[in-house]
Amino acid sequence: MFGFRKSSAPAFQNLTPAQFAEGLRQPGAVLVDVRRPDEFAGGHLPGAINIDVTAPDFGRRITALYQTRPTFVYCRSGARSANAAGQLAAAGFGQVSNLLGGVLDWPGPLTR
Template sequence: MLPLFAFFGLFQGPAPAYKNLAPAQFSKAMSQKGVLLLDVRRPDEFAGGHLPGAVNIDVTAPDFAQRVAALDKTRPTYVYCRSGARSTRAANQLTQAGFVHISNLIGGVLEWPEKLVR
């Protein structure tokens, strides 16, 4: 028999090891000194417009794990994509790779209220 909390859907499993931030929270947090801003979209999407100061590493590329392994895992890392799906995937991979402070932009650049740069 299932425990009562599981029966009513109250148990959702462990929380992600990263934070999901709304655009306003993400904007404020990413402006701090020493952060890594990671755009995980394809290079053509990045070239079409990205957040200022972002580094582009495509989460769907076969060398994604190798490329992020070369980054400083202790730096606060802010990750985003177009809608939030790929950045969620990337945040999970970064967690597994040992990154300590990860934040994910909810809604991606589709929800970003500020102008993107090229």
């Protein structure tokens, strides 16, 4: 056998802005902005809750979310949200999606 190994990385989906917007239409979808509070205050996607992935209490704060609901995460460019998506998947969240390109690539208006 060749050295194929099953990846131990938690599973989440990377979605384009169009796919992300479509996914948000699902009933019960949860939208999480994982940027710092000052970034969130500068403009965020409508309906988003802010849980800073770099905060020491991130792991505790995500436990308040429903693991069975589709969960959509984003940040400025997609890097921090990919980290957060991996943490959510590892914590048992079943449907986790990350916005590729973050708010930099989001075509719609932001809310303040």
